[in-house]
Amino acid sequence: MAAGKGTRMKSATPKVLQPVLDRPIIDYVIKNILTIGISPENIGVLVGSGGEQVEGHVNKEFPEVKILWQHEQLGTGHAVRCAREWWQDYENLIVLNGDLPMMTPESLNELISCCEQHDCTVITFNAANPGAYGRIIRENNHVSIIEFKDASLEQIKIREVNAGCYAFRVKALESVIDLITNNNAQKEYYLTDALSLMNSQGFNTGAFAMPEEEMQGVNNQRELAEVSRAMKERIINHWLNEGVRILDINSVYIGSDVTLAPDVVIMPNVQIWGKSQINEGCYIGSGSILNNAVLGRNVKLVAYVFIEDSELKDFAKAGPFCYMREHSCLESHAFAGKFVELKNSHVGENSKVPHLSYMGDATLGHDVNIGAGSITCNYDGVRKHKTRVGDNCFIGSDTMLVAPVEVSDNAATAAGSVITQQVPGNALGVGRARQVNIENWVLRSNLHKTSTSTSTSKPEGDK
Numbered sequence: 001m002a003a004g005k006g007t008r009m010k011s012a013t014p015k016v017l018q019p020v021l022d023r024p025i026i027d028y029v030i031k032n033i034l035t036i037g038i039s040p041e042n043i044g045v046l047v048g049s050g051g052e053q054v055e056g057h058v059n060k061e062f063p064e065v066k067i068l069w070q071h072e073q074l075g076t077g078h079a080v081r082c083a084r085e086w087w088q089d090y091e092n093l094i095v096l097n098g099d100l101p102m103m104t105p106e107s108l109n110e111l112i113s114c115c116e117q118h119d120c121t122v123i124t125f126n127a128a129n130p131g132a133y134g135r136i137i138r139e140n141n142h143v144s145i146i147e148f149k150d151a152s153l154e155q156i157k158i159r160e161v162n163a164g165c166y167a168f169r170v171k172a173l174e175s176v177i178d179l180i181t182n183n184n185a186q187k188e189y190y191l192t193d194a195l196s197l198m199n200s201q202g203f204n205t206g207a208f209a210m211p212e213e214e215m216q217g218v219n220n221q222r223e224l225a226e227v228s229r230a231m232k233e234r235i236i237n238h239w240l241n242e243g244v245r246i247l248d249i250n251s252v253y254i255g256s257d258v259t260l261a262p263d264v265v266i267m268p269n270v271q272i273w274g275k276s277q278i279n280e281g282c283y284i285g286s287g288s289i290l291n292n293a294v295l296g297r298n299v300k301l302v303a304y305v306f307i308e309d310s311e312l313k314d315f316a317k318a319g320p321f322c323y324m325r326e327h328s329c330l331e332s333h334a335f336a337g338k339f340v341e342l343k344n345s346h347v348g349e350n351s352k353v354p355h356l357s358y359m360g361d362a363t364l365g366h367d368v369n370i371g372a373g374s375i376t377c378n379y380d381g382v383r384k385h386k387t388r389v390g391d392n393c394f395i396g397s398d399t400m401l402v403a404p405v406e407v408s409d410n411a412a413t414a415a416g417s418v419i420t421q422q423v424p425g426n427a428l429g430v431g432r433a434r435q436v437n438i439e440n441w442v443l444r445s446n447l448h449k450t451s452t453s454t455s456t457s458k459p460e461g462d463k
């Protein structure tokens, strides 16, 4: 159920698209269901408020998941009724509030197994602060739920509350779904009323409690922040158990789709997001931010390295202060150093771009050295062009490679050159003005006089 407005979030973004770490809430819920082996065609997402946005997102991330519409948000019971055509031919139906990102596959499996025992089972938790949650009433082996706003003072004291996860036998649900009314404090059709209706028709209802951490819903920004912190801790603990070394667990963030290998070392203030994959022995230096980064074995990010959609192969090294983006790649033992930006560029094995360089749309062969300050001039103001530097090339410091251009294998360029034409293999490309020395120019110029007079004369008005 993801059709609600999420009014209490006070945000233009629908609640289920609010991010926990780097993914929307709804993704955790759907991934959880997929993890236990339910195929995506058997998952339906009820959308309504901000529904186009939610639909667009789900279609992109989980194309086989079915979108179901609740055009008017008249309550959770109404939401389930709107989807009836979709669920009525199943034997069992699991209904989950869309705002429960912390639920685990184990709890979901346990809920599913309850379909054997009860016509309806709900997951509950014992709340430290039961707030506005629906209260669980257990009487004569039956379970029912009273919403907070409709509860008596006595019922409000109950600490066991409804988490918003239900397992229904479809036959039982069908026989009560049309009987739910909106005759209550909120004038809403409550799904929770299905339980008392079932009880009165002789169906059986049950409930089991799960730890509160897992059942924490998201209704406002504070709860979103709390859930994000809990998710961050869960992910960090998982990787610590898998042999990753994290120096400062408080300042490190790792997204839920990241994979890490044993003996990865993560220094303070690191963020790793997206589908990043980090292999054995990598060292992620302080201040580094990675998004969809693929790192082979023993890659070293010295410090403050920003990588987006790019790859570093075994023993490659980057940083400090290096920026790699748009499918750049450092082949094994390659190096990109201080104040270096790589965009859509491929750096061959053993090649080095050590200082102050921009390589855009460039392909460098193996064993290339790019001198300090060298850049590709890849953009002519309209289009981007490619640069190719062959194997074993030596690019002198401050070379401007004006693309499209090629420096062929084993060639070199002279420092300070503007290279606009191909440099053939084994040649030296020189593209700079010759140096001219003007004898005694300094003596004839006013240079010394000016500088001494400035240093001895007092500024005007300073008397």
Ligand code: UD1
Pocket: 001, 002, 003, 004, 005, 046, 048, 070, 072, 073, 074, 075, 076, 077, 078, 079, 097, 098, 099, 132, 133, 134, 135, 145, 147, 161, 162, 163, 164, 189, 190, 191, 192, 217, 219
């Ligand atoms: C609901 C439960 C409450 C439970 C709590 C747990 C009801 C009547 N109450 O209350 O017992 O303790 O969840 O968090 O169900 N939604 C729709 N369409 C609607 C209304 C809601 O799809 O018309 C969806 C929302 O997007 C959300 C979920 O249903 O994912 C729950 O809605 P919410 O408004 O958060 O329900 P609560 O008032 O918290």
Ligand code: CA
Pocket: 097, 099, 217, 218, 219
């Ligand atoms: Ca809720």
